[in-house]
Amino acid sequence: MAFQTSCLLTYCVAHCIVRGMVSSEAQTALRENLSLEFRRGALVLAVLSQLHEEQYGYSLKKLLAGRGLEIDEGTLYPLLRRLEAQGLLRSRWRVEDGRPRRYYRASPLGEQLHRELGADWRALARAMEQLLG
Amino acid sequence: MELIDRYVHEVGEHLPRRLRADVQTELRSLLLDAVEEQAREAGHPADGELAKKVLREFGTPQEVAARYAPSPQHLIGPRLFPAYRTAVGIMALVVAALLLAFSVVGILKTIRNPEEAVTLGSAFGVLGKILYTALFNFGLLTLVFAVVEQVQQHREITGKAWDPAALPPVEDPDRVSLPGRVFGLYAILAFAILFNFYPEWVAIFGITPGLGVWHWPLLRPEFKMYLPLLNLWWALAFAFNLIVLRQGRWRQETRWAEFALGLVAIGILVMVILGPPVFRFDQIVKLVLIVALIGKGMESAGRLYRLLRRPAHTIWTSAETESPDPPQN
Numbered sequence: 001m002a003f004q005t006s007c008l009l010t011y012c013v014a015h016c017i018v019r020g021m022v023s024s025e026a027q028t029a030l031r032e033n034l035s036l037e038f039r040r041g042a043l044v045l046a047v048l049s050q051l052h053e054e055q056y057g058y059s060l061k062k063l064l065a066g067r068g069l070e071i072d073e074g075t076l077y078p079l080l081r082r083l084e085a086q087g088l089l090r091s092r093w094r095v096e097d098g099r100p101r102r103y104y105r106a107s108p109l110g111e112q113l114h115r116e117l118g119a120d121w122r123a124l125a126r127a128m129e130q131l132l133g
Numbered sequence: 134m135e136l137i138d139r140y141v142h143e144v145g146e147h148l149p150r151r152l153r154a155d156v157q158t159e160l161r162s163l164l165l166d167a168v169e170e171q172a173r174e175a176g177h178p179a180d181g182e183l184a185k186k187v188l189r190e191f192g193t194p195q196e197v198a199a200r201y202a203p204s205p206q207h208l209i210g211p212r213l214f215p216a217y218r219t220a221v222g223i224m225a226l227v228v229a230a231l232l233l234a235f236s237v238v239g240i241l242k243t244i245r246n247p248e249e250a251v252t253l254g255s256a257f258g259v260l261g262k263i264l265y266t267a268l269f270n271f272g273l274l275t276l277v278f279a280v281v282e283q284v285q286q287h288r289e290i291t292g293k294a295w296d297p298a299a300l301p302p303v304e305d306p307d308r309v310s311l312p313g314r315v316f317g318l319y320a321i322l323a324f325a326i327l328f329n330f331y332p333e334w335v336a337i338f339g340i341t342p343g344l345g346v347w348h349w350p351l352l353r354p355e356f357k358m359y360l361p362l363l364n365l366w367w368a369l370a371f372a373f374n375l376i377v378l379r380q381g382r383w384r385q386e387t388r389w390a391e392f393a394l395g396l397v398a399i400g401i402l403v404m405v406i407l408g409p410p411v412f413r414f415d416q417i418v419k420l421v422l423i424v425a426l427i428g429k430g431m432e433s434a435g436r437l438y439r440l441l442r443r444p445a446h447t448i449w450t451s452a453e454t455e456s457p458d459p460p461q462n
Contacts, residue, residue, distance in 0.1 A: 100162055
């Protein structure tokens with residue numbers, strides 16, 4: 001009887017611990033997903049803001065990191081391609097030190113959207129400041 | 134670096150052909166830049182470990198390729214998927230019903246005539262045909278939905294303003310459908326007249342050059358023994374439809390009566406299926422009746438579930454909610 005009770009007790013404790021761990025992991029994953037959601041919208045504007053002059057992918061990453069926005073390569077480089085496909089960026093190949101690099105720069109449409117999105121962002125930031133107190 | 138070359142090659146394998154070379158060239162140069170930068174920071178030449186670190190930070194080749202893909206790739210998109218899932222569900226039910234019907238017929242046949250028992254070979258043969266038909270239909274269904282998805286994706290978004298006045302009216306689930314009930318009355322009368330006075334017209338019809346129009350009556354004279362029961366059911370159903378039409382709205386009593394009529398229909402179907410042969414091509418007709426029985430059974434089960442789950446639904450329109458208290462039932 002004592003053995004069965006201790007088994008049951010051990011099971012209950014282990015169940016609670018595992019549930020707690022899973023719950024905490026789920027919370028972390030949820031927080032990361034939600035954080036990624038609202039960062040995702042900002043990345044396009046951040047990229048456009050730094051491409052008034054030509055940059056290649058890695059130099060742009062370092063530029064953004066130097067100004068406080070860390071963005072992983074797996075996100076940035078495909079984003080540059082996508083923005084180019086949408087007409088917001090222009091690109092050309094340049095060979096430097098024997099290595100081909102693709103340089104990007106904002107197109108006229110990209111510059112226009114940068115101004116418009118920048119205004120939207122500032123309005124949103126003011127509204128969020130009021131909401132968050 | 135060999136590891137980077139392998140990585141870039143693997144990413145390219147998951148990319149559309151037209152993007153592959155361009156993306157691979159850019160990716161290689163970016164990865165080499167990253168490795169060299171990290172080597173400078175670490176104070177030693179680039180090596181395999183640094184390359185692994187950079188590649189891990191980059192992500193798996195499949196993830197990276199997915200991000201480079203031009204647009205979300207799906208065969209059937211989120212808008213159509215619910216309808217697709219429903220259609221597949223219905224098809225699965227039909228296949229399950231056919232399998233069940235086949236099993237029931239096989240068992241009944243074996244019980245009645247053990248010497249004519251369904252052999253394993255013939256059973257597998259029929260099973261194979263049903264499964265083949267199911268797979269074929271599943272593929273066809275998927276193809277149709279995929280084509281519709283592609284057509285919808287290419288349709289231009291016109292950007293028209295949305296008109297609230299174009300919204301469909303709220304359906305009142307308790308309102309009796311006039312066309313449905315009238316058609317029901319017509320069908321009951323038609324079947325009653327047909328089976329009672331023109332049983333020879335319950336037949337399979339065909340046209341053959343040289344022979345003209347022909348028909349194979351399905352009912353044997355023995356079918357007449359079911360007529361009194363069928364006539365009673367038709368009379369009840371006719372009266373029920375008239376009452377429901379007159380009331381104009383479904384009530385708890387009429388919904389329960391509809392459920393009871395369904396049970397009577399199930400009882401009659403079971404009697405005919407288990408009874409002596411009364412049809413030409415008796416086994417085939419009874420197979421069809423078994424499918425009808427399964428359908429009727431599912432319909433009745435659904436009705437019972439809805440009846441037990443909640444009472445008759447009440448729609449409160451804005452006119453009824455002008456008073457502060459909700460209207461009394």
